[in-house]
Amino acid sequence: MYTPYLFQFAQVHEEFRIPELLSIAELHSFTVQIPEDIDVTRPFVVLGLESDDHARLLAKRCILIKSICEFYARGKNYDELHATTRTMPSKWARFVEDASFKMNVTAYNHTIPQTRARDVVEDFSYMGMLGRIDLKNPEVTFVCYEEYVDKHGTTRDKHEGDGEFREVFLGRLIEEGTARPLAKTYDVKKRKYFGNTSMDAEISLLMANQTLASPGKVIYDPFVGTGSMAYTTAHFGAFVFGSDIDGRQMRGKEKVPGIIRAAAHYGVDKRIVDLCTFDVTQNPWRCGEMFDAIITDPPYGVRAGAKRLGRKPRPPGSTPRPAVTPPSQPRPDDQPYIPPTKPYELSALATDLILLARYLLKPNGRLVFFLPTVTDEYEEVDVQTMLCEGMEVVANSLQDFGSWGRRLITIRKTTSEKYEPPSFKPTSTSRESPKDSDAPDHVPAHKDFRMKYFKKFNKDEYDT
Amino acid sequence: MVRLITHNLLACHAKGCTTNNFPLQFKDVSIELREAEFNADFLKGLLPRIEWKALVDAARQLGDTSLPLEQPEMVDDEFLKNLHHVLLEMHIEEGAMVCPNCSHVYAISNGIPNMLLSEHEIA
Numbered sequence: 001m002y003t004p005y006l007f008q009f010a011q012v013h014e015e016f017r018i019p020e021l022l023s024i025a026e027l028h029s030f031t032v033q034i035p036e037d038i039d040v041t042r043p044f045v046v047l048g049l050e051s052d053d054h055a056r057l058l059a060k061r062c063i064l065i066k067s068i069c070e071f072y073a074r075g076k077n078y079d080e081l082h083a084t085t086r087t088m089p090s091k092w093a094r095f096v097e098d099a100s101f102k103m104n105v106t107a108y109n110h111t112i113p114q115t116r117a118r119d120v121v122e123d124f125s126y127m128g129m130l131g132r133i134d135l136k137n138p139e140v141t142f143v144c145y146e147e148y149v150d151k152h153g154t155t156r157d158k159h160e161g162d163g164e165f166r167e168v169f170l171g172r173l174i175e176e177g178t179a180r181p182l183a184k185t186y187d188v189k190k191r192k193y194f195g196n197t198s199m200d201a202e203i204s205l206l207m208a209n210q211t212l213a214s215p216g217k218v219i220y221d222p223f224v225g226t227g228s229m230a231y232t233t234a235h236f237g238a239f240v241f242g243s244d245i246d247g248r249q250m251r252g253k254e255k256v257p258g259i260i261r262a263a264a265h266y267g268v269d270k271r272i273v274d275l276c277t278f279d280v281t282q283n284p285w286r287c288g289e290m291f292d293a294i295i296t297d298p299p300y301g302v303r304a305g306a307k308r309l310g311r312k313p314r315p316p317g318s319t320p321r322p323a324v325t326p327p328s329q330p331r332p333d334d335q336p337y338i339p340p341t342k343p344y345e346l347s348a349l350a351t352d353l354i355l356l357a358r359y360l361l362k363p364n365g366r367l368v369f370f371l372p373t374v375t376d377e378y379e380e381v382d383v384q385t386m387l388c389e390g391m392e393v394v395a396n397s398l399q400d401f402g403s404w405g406r407r408l409i410t411i412r413k414t415t416s417e418k419y420e421p422p423s424f425k426p427t428s429t430s431r432e433s434p435k436d437s438d439a440p441d442h443v444p445a446h447k448d449f450r451m452k453y454f455k456k457f458n459k460d461e462y463d464t
Numbered sequence: 465m466v467r468l469i470t471h472n473l474l475a476c477h478a479k480g481c482t483t484n485n486f487p488l489q490f491k492d493v494s495i496e497l498r499e500a501e502f503n504a505d506f507l508k509g510l511l512p513r514i515e516w517k518a519l520v521d522a523a524r525q526l527g528d529t530s531l532p533l534e535q536p537e538m539v540d541d542e543f544l545k546n547l548h549h550v551l552l553e554m555h556i557e558e559g560a561m562v563c564p565n566c567s568h569v570y571a572i573s574n575g576i577p578n579m580l581l582s583e584h585e586i587a
């Protein structure tokens with residue numbers, strides 16, 4: 001049986017809110033009832049939960065949840081709100097006699113003048129609470145939220161438009177969100193080791209939640225770079241493997257590798273199992289079905305271009321490059337010698353990544369990764385073109401940067417069949433990915449993303 | 465690092481090197497013992513992927529004889545403790561791993577193995 005709960009979200013990453021809480025619900029094996037007509041852009045939503053305990057689990061883990069209340073009523077104005085509230089005294093009856101209490105009156109996108117806030121509280125006196133008012137440590141906190149429409153940076157007086165809210169909500173506080181401060185803890189700027197590819201802390205935490213990271217799970221980042229998501233997944237108790245084609249990204253300049261130094265500072269180094277240097281398209285993994293999740297920010301060529309071992313095709317007629325003699329001595333990867341690499345086109349990389357994940361994940365495991373897309377050109381089917389049998393999209397959330405954006409894609413391995421590791425051959429897209437029946441010639445908008453980025457997404461320049 | 469769990473999950477992947485390419489042999493390695501976090505779920509989750517003989521051999525080569533030659537059917541606490549120690553607490557910091565088949569040398573420095581192939585070894 002679901003009862004309604006009022007969720008307040010942080011004012012960011014709208015499309016990530018519901019996928020995040022559904023992931024955490026799945027992690028704890030419970031379900032959430034989502035209304036069909038939900039408007040994810042609004043900061044307040046009413047969702048169905050089966051118990052207060054479920055609300056607490058969500059509020060403790062979800063980065064985007066500011067608070068969860070037992071839902072009492074909502075209204076376009078206070079008359080409507082009170083009319084509904086008056087019909088349900090049973091909701092707070094058990095607190096009437098002697099519970100200490102307080103009521104918070106706050107607004108979203110607005111500041112309510114204190115005098116009016118006091119009046120609002122007065123107007124609820126019919127609730128008949130007999131206990132002591134306690135502003136510091138009340139047994140019960142009632143919350144009244146007014147939701148104002150975003151005025152989009154227009155300058156106005158602090159209290160201008162007071163009372164002209166879109167909707168007002170009433171509930172009883174169950175739990176304040178306590179995971180949000182983690183974004184400060186893992187702030188990149190304050191990290192012992194980071195680079196220009198490091199992923200923002202809040203996003204790294206959201207990604208970790210999409211993986212269902214928890215104690216004892218094994219999680220792998222094949223493009224680990226400076227390790228941003230290794231810290232957040234390890235924070236939630238997972239054991240982490242990382243690899244990168246460029247050892248210097250993982251090491252930095254000191255003897256102890258940078259990722260290990262940063263992880264030690266966070267107290268999660270015991271869960272960084274190992275870091276290895278290799279090209280993921282030429283990887284040394286001995287077997288599949290090892291990981292509970294793969295979490296990664298693939299190189300898409302804006303900062304850290306995708307590369308793979310091999311040589312760029314040379315123009316015909318040019319003098320052949322002298323053959324590189326194979327090094328006979330063991331070669332550390334922090335030395336200047338870097339094997340020749342060639343560029344790796346993004347749509348090929350994405351398709352390969354999903355095939356690799358199908359091989360390396362345990363059944364039911366998750367692949368969580370970012371896919372950059374050109375906003376004007378993106379189509380739903382772009383993501384479908386990358387999929388292969390046994391891999392299913394669970395969530396797809398856009399982080400919008402204007403002319404381009406990136407989508408956090410969460411994919412579940414739904415199959416328990418055994419698959420061969422992918423060949424990473426340039427033709428592998430058409431040969432190994434069977435889902436091309438609907439749109440045989442569809443070219444996804446993330447194809448050639450790097451070129452489009454540097455042409456500033458001006459279609460005229462690359463369509464010809 | 466390069467813990468024995470990792471050593472057990474990596475094989476030589478040079479072009480054409482598909483048989484007798486595992487386990488990689490240790491060469492001139494220096495090891496450190498470091499306490500790790502015990503988690504039974506983690507160990508049980510990866511146990512089915514472990515090549516038992518390779519693990520026991522590697523552990524013995526590095527001086528640890530706590531694991532039985534045959535993988536026990538019963539997973540009890542005592543066994544998990546020893547397994548935990550072998551898989552997670554023995555770290556190879558320097559040295560190399562050598563392919564028994566093609567002799568490719570994978571160097572380890574500051575605990576990170578370089579598994580990159582050279583140009584002529586790519587498939």
Ligand SMILES: C[S@@+](CC[C@H](N)C(=O)[O-])C[C@H]1O[C@@H](n2cnc3c(N)ncnc32)[C@H](O)[C@@H]1O
Nearest residue numbers: 197198199223225226227228245279280299307
């Ligand atoms: C966008 S960055 C990931 C950054 C990382 N999330 C961090 O926190 O620093 C992509 C990484 O992929 C690596 N890379 C590029 N091509 C690769 C390949 N073929 N195999 C493995 N790593 C590769 C780059 O060296 C770079 O560190």
Ligand SMILES: [Zn+2]
Nearest residue numbers: 476481563566
């Ligand atoms: Zn070999």
